[in-house]
Amino acid sequence: MSFKVPRGTQDILPEQTPKWQKVESVLRELSRVYRYKEIRTPMFEQTELFQRSVGDTTDIVQKEMYTFEDRGGRSLTLRPEGTASTVRAYVEHKMFGVPDQPMKLSYIGPMFRYERQQAGRYRQFVQFGVEAIGSSDPAIDAEVIALAMDVYQSVGLKDIKLHLNSLGDKETRDAHRTALINHFKPSISEFCNDCQNRLEKNPLRILDCKVDHEHPLMGTAPKLTDYLNESSARYFEKVKEYLEILGIDYEVDPNLVRGLDYYNHTAFEIMSTASGFGAITTLCGGGRYNGLVSEMGGPDLPGIGFALSIERLLLALEAEGIELDVEDSLDIYVVAMGEEAKKKSVELLSSFRAKGISAEMDYIDRKMKAQMKSADRLGAKYVIVIGETELEEASVNIKEMQSGNEEKVELSELVNYLLEHK
Known part of the structure; x- marks a missing residue:
């Protein structure tokens, strides 16, 4: 009997590992320079952790999680992303009591999502991410984005673009939510079942739909930026001001909503613009998640972070024809x-x-x-x-x-x- 690697996974062979090690060394060095200290969390958690934090209307929770019962009848899930576990550890170990805040953390390790395999996308993939928890200063938003941009620039990538948006605060989201329901409701029967289910629960997720993204109503949907209240708009302007101070170019993208429920205020993605990279151009995504710490049972503290796939970073290097200077002598x-x-x-x-x-x-x-x-x-x-x-x-x-x-x-x-x- 012969065996093959499970669908959606891959073997990283000895001739490939030097590239991985080089990228990992860049990530660890940037974490050191920016002062984001590594945290290591379990590969599986209580299922409810992801249901509550990621959101039960998201594709991750509804379709992509590897969930199983252990011998004690407990429902456990292989981690599909790193933020929830990091925030859980932050709360459980009372890291909010450390005098120097925000607590700046980084992680690197395998994540698991049951999704269709595509170039650079696997069911087991390696994710690097950072979280800055405990500050609502827009300068920390700019720092997190700068770190993400530094990752790609440090390995030589040039064909990258930063997309930026604000999801606003709760007041903004509520006003925009009502507008979205009114916009989509008369024609919701023309949309997929997922979108129909999301209309009342989380209409913002409709804008992130991969099935109906070309529907005419998508292009005319109310823009969240048009509903930003004064404080949210002021916060967004501050973030953009700091990015300009850092010399980081960006494009405001009103349709950028991110796929996880815990985001608010700043949201961003870094895209590859290299020709031949593929239909899915996102390399990295992140944003602010005020409210997630308290949702986990901790104090009402804000946070912001990002995560990136090392597989997709390597794919971007290949698309730009960049050979890493690896040490294998x-x-x-x-x-x-x-x-x-x-x-x-x-x-x-x-x-x-x-x-x-x-x-x-x-x-x-x-x-x-x-x-x-x-x-x-x-x-x-x-x-x-x-x-x-x-x-x-x-x-x-x-x-x-x-x-x-x-x-x-x-x-x-x-x-x-x-x-x-x-």
Whole structure:
């Protein structure tokens, strides 16, 4: 019987992992620079956590969650996104009591959604995100957006565009909700079943529908920005002002609503504009979620964050033809001729690696010519051959593969030589 990787998942093979590691190192370094400290939460949570935070009218909750009962009869769900778990941990561990607020957190790890597999979209995917909890200052909104933009610019992407919108406060949302119901209700029978169900529960979600996005009423729907009250409009202007100070270009997109119920005020997405990237151009999305902390049982504190898929980031790099500068070099390959030479080679490899020198040798008893070819394929910078003569003289000829130059070095001095010439 043969087995294959489950549908919607992938194997990241050794020749691909250096790219992932490079991207992950960029993400961790930016988190360090911006002072977002890593938090690690479980891969599964109580199902109700996502139902209450993400929203029971969203596609994620209705169609995409991997939910199961454990042996104790408890309903658990593999996490479909990272914000809910992060906020849950923030409340549970009373992180709101830390003197220095906002609490700035980052996370990276697998998420799970049962959706149709497309280019760069999987049922298990790796998501990086940040959350800043405890501040209602529009400057922190701009900082979060700046961090997201920095991620893509740091890996060399140029064909990206920031879309920005304001979802306003509760008063704004209520006024806009009434207007949306009045707009769609007379013709709601022309829309899909999901939209019909959302009309009274959450009409804003109709604007995010993938089935009816070309319906004429979508283009004439009331814009949320037209219903912003004075305080919401003032907040949005402040966010835009800070983005301009940072030199970040943006486009106000009134149709940007985001797919999760917990968003309010600032909402944003970063899109790829590269030709051939695909129909779904979103690389990253985020926004403000005032009210979510209190919904989780904590104090009434605001928050803002974003999340991005590493798979889609790599796809964007491919679309722009960008090759990451990945570190996968081999410092030295040791060719051993004979059993005693092999024992010495094992000892040498250990001494090299103890000093951070990458080293390799043959483990399948190949001839010298085959071992030299292997060293060349692996891109070894240096090669040494150890046989009876080298053991007797306690020295070897070390060959630099690129130039072909050789130099005689005592075995006891090899580590120092490599450290000097690395």
